[in-house]
Amino acid sequence: MAVDVFDDDGRPLRGEKGELVCTRPFPSMPIGFWNDPDGKRYHDAYFATFPGIWAHGDYAEITPEDGLIIHGRSDAVLNPGGVRIGTAEIYRQVEKVEGVLESLCIGQEWGDDVRVVLFVRLKDGRVLDDALRDEIKATIRANTTPRHVPARILQVEDLPRTLSGKLVELAVRNVVHGQPVKNREALANPEALSLFEDLPELRD
Template sequence: GNSVRNQVGEFVVTQPMPSMPLYFWNDPGNERYIETYFSDYPGIWRQGDYFMMDDDDGCFVLGRSDATLNRYGIRIGTAEIYRSVEALPEVADSLIVNLELPDSQFYMPLFVKLQDGISLTDEIVQKINAKLRADYSPRHVPDHIYQVEEIPYTLTGKKMEVPLRRILLGHSVEKAANKDAMSNPQSLEWYVNFRDTQTAYRYE
């Protein structure tokens, strides 16, 4: 990439700085550390935030890029999706990812945990899609909606969007997620099985 001004871009660091962690705990060979910060731009630290610098050297951190879905050039905040979907009485929780696939294709599945005793039906799918379209735009409508028993969370209560995206794109759980930092590590088993058995997208 190129350095730009007055445009939103990825926050990257090309030289060492004091606040950089040196390594992760229990990460032999620094595999997870490198995967987290250096896999997108080899040798360059990717912070995971959108950033802008203006002509007066004013700096603006504009939110997490890994919590933003970039779908065909349209930036969609995952919080927008959750605010809309989880306002429906049938939905208890949700998680969405956008998978960048070969040949410049995208696949955006939405995983929903429904209230006890409710199963995902065509009517509920249509209701979710209609609400996203009405609240935001057709670009916010997922490619498919899947019912799950659990949404993976960290111990601090954050939805694990980035680790799940990596798992769905073929990374091992060990490289994509730190189970010791999860409140429900067993939840990942469903998503691994989904990845290995689904036919909706090709990630290799």
């Protein structure tokens, strides 16, 4: 496959993070969507970002050795202080912390900036106390940058996911910001979204 990584202006990047694209057709590329007679949904899903270039929403980086690193979904990229961060960069560190089952990270609009908020689901019997919170922050800081360290870390009992088991960062971000969530019917546990509504810890 003819893959590349583009910046926001459609220019190829090397050694920097950007949008993963396919610059030529490939055998498994769908030719359209069901019940999309004018092709608008298909176009908006894959070709709206860069005209004529397939982009499916992955945030990636091509290394100097021509390796490919996937940093997460581009629609979930965080931008604290103007620095673009892939959520996968944070997840890779959090999963090293004993006691954390899984986590979900969003960017919360805060003043004129964005702050990183991390939600964690812990193993049975574990509680997010100051010691565990400090361990999570220290692990992230030691292996990434200070910008990656969450401003808030909150424990939740469940995390919303699709029917195929994928966590849905965008839906959580919308709930935190009081915005509607589309396609709730695509979630395996839509009731989990209520855990993120109007949280006092995110008001200051």
